[in-house]
Amino acid sequence: MLDPENIPPVNDGELLARYVTQSGQYRSSDNQVKPNLFIPHPYEALSVTRHLKANESEIWAIGNDVSSAMGRQLYGRTDIKAGKFKVESLRVVEKPLINNPNHADVEGWPIAKEDQKAIALKLAASASKLIFPLSALTSSEDLT
Amino acid sequence: MTSATLCRGNSPTAAYIDKISQNNQRYFAQTAAFTKQPAIEELILTWEECKNSNWDGYHAFPVKPETLNHAYAFIQALPLGFPLPSVGAEPDGHLTLDWYRDPHWTISVSISPEAVLYYAALLGNSDPRGSEPFFGEIPKRLFSLIQEVALAKK
Numbered sequence: 313m314l315d316p317e318n319i320p321p322v323n324d325g326e327l328l329a330r331y332v333t334q335s336g337q338y339r340s341s342d343n344q345v346k347p348n349l350f351i352p353h354p355y356e357a358l359s360v361t362r363h364l365k366a367n368e369s370e371i372w373a374i375g376n377d378v379s380s381a382m383g384r385q386l387y388g389r390t391d392i393k394a395g396k397f398k399v400e401s402l403r404v405v406e407k408p409l410i411n412n413p414n415h416a417d418v419e420g421w422p423i424a425k426e427d428q429k430a431i432a433l434k435l436a437a438s439a440s441k442l443i444f445p446l447s448a449l450t451s452s453e454d455l456t
Numbered sequence: 457m458t459s460a461t462l463c464r465g466n467s468p469t470a471a472y473i474d475k476i477s478q479n480n481q482r483y484f485a486q487t488a489a490f491t492k493q494p495a496i497e498e499l500i501l502t503w504e505e506c507k508n509s510n511w512d513g514y515h516a517f518p519v520k521p522e523t524l525n526h527a528y529a530f531i532q533a534l535p536l537g538f539p540l541p542s543v544g545a546e547p548d549g550h551l552t553l554d555w556y557r558d559p560h561w562t563i564s565v566s567i568s569p570e571a572v573l574y575y576a577a578l579l580g581n582s583d584p585r586g587s588e589p590f591f592g593e594i595p596k597r598l599f600s601l602i603q604e605v606a607l608a609k610k
Contacts, residue, residue, distance in 0.1 A: 334512060336502055336544035339556065346544055346554060347564050347576075353548040354515055382513020425548075426585040429564055429576035437559035437578060 313366050314413040320364070322404040322416055324395030327363040331375045332442060333384040343442040345390045347432035350439075357417035360404070363391070366414050372445055374412050388442040396438040399431050495531050495540040499524065499551070506545040517549030523569045526590055527551040530567060533594050539606040541565075550574070555605040563605045565598065577601050 314320075322328075330349060332338055337349040352358040361374050371389070379386035394404050401420040409415045421428055465471075505511060506519040530553060531541070541553035550566040563577035567590070575598055576585040588595040594602070 334505070334545075336505070339542060344556075344559060346542075346552075347562075348544045348546045348552055351546045351548070353546065354517065379513075384513050424587075425550075425566060425574040426576055426587050429566060429574060430578075430583050430585045433562060433564060433576050433578045433583070437562075 313370055314362070314364060314408070316408055316413040319406050319408050319413060322362065322394050322406055323364075324393070324398070326394045327391045328360040328394050328397075328404065328416065329363060329371055329375070329389045329391055330358075330360050330439070331378050331389045332387040333379050333382055335387065338387065338390075338442045345436050345439050345442060347429060347436040349390065350432040350435040351428055352418070352421050353428075356421060357405075357407075357419045358421070360392075360416050360418060361412065362394075362406075362414040362416055364414065374414070375445070377411065386445055388444045390439040390442060392435065392439040396435065399434050400427070402431065490536040492531055492534070492540060495543060495553075496528065498543040499527055499531065502543045502545050502551065506549075511545070512547055514547060516545075516547035519545050519549050519551055520569045522571075523549065523551050523567055526569075526571045527553065527567045529592055530565070530573075530590065530594065533592060555602055557605055557608050561605055561608060563601055565602075573598060575601070577605065579604060 332345065332349060336346070338345045350358060361371065363371060375386050375389055397404050397418050401422060402418055403420050405417050405419055407415050407417045421431070503519050503524045506516070509518045510516060511518065527543070534540075539555065541555050544552040544554065546552055546566060550568050552564055552566050554562065554564045556562040560578055560580060563575060566574040568574070571590045572587055573590050573595070574587045576583065584601060586597070588598055
């Protein structure tokens with residue numbers, strides 16, 4: 313994980329994770345994430361977690377913390393390059409939290425709902441398919 | 457639930473046509489090829505999951521019964537046999553109906569409790585978007601976009 317005392321700015325090439333905690337946030341037919349995963353309401357920013365200096369176990373641990381705090385099931389996560397968030401007015405800003413120094417916010421969302429949806433469609437198109445927690449843990453175990 | 461069938465007029469003839477139309481719609485809706493039941497079931501399931509505040513743990517607004525009614529009416533307003541959408545919810549309490557061919561050829565329609573339709577599509581390099589009020593019939597421009605996605609050859 314990142315050193316809380318030394319948080320670098322988000323680079324376009326970094327991978328960012330967005331956790332999936334609703335069955336309606338991905339298509340079970342092909343595991344493609346849906347655009348509603350990227351609608352920030354009621355906040356002005358969208359929460360993501362940076363992969364930078366985090367291993368798979370740490371990324372999943374954050375996902376488990378997030379879903380537990382929400383009282384929801386963690387269906388998985390999608391990964392997306394930070395540069396893909398450079399759509400229209402968006403930008404990614406590092407926003408470390410006490411329990412997640414890798415936290416970042418996607419800011420600059422337009423106000424009009426249809427404009428938010430148009431961006432969310434593009435993000436969903438650029439994002440990875442749903443990555444399941446179990447398969448990720450298995451693959452990380454394979455690496456050890 | 458809201459009926460999506462609109463009265464076409466006040467004359468006896470209009471009433472007769474409406475009645476025949478409704479009977480036909482009910483008949484065809486029972487057949488496997490034309491049923492909208494899978495989308496209706498997904499709609500109700502989504503509403504059940506999202507009808508209370510904070511359903512996403514991030515202070516989401518609840519999906520109100522009137523939003524459910526509008527979404528139901530929208531699905532019923534689709535032509536018989538038309539490809540059905542997948543249903544979802546957004547944290548502002550809107551229900552979504554999505555048609556999808558691939559990540560770059562897709563359309564998403566959000567339905568608000570005030571019966572406003574907010575939509576955006578990705579059609580290759582084109583990204584049409586807009587909003588329209590919903591009065592029980594799908595606005596022509598929106599339906600044309602839905603057709604471009606739902607009826608596109610794979």
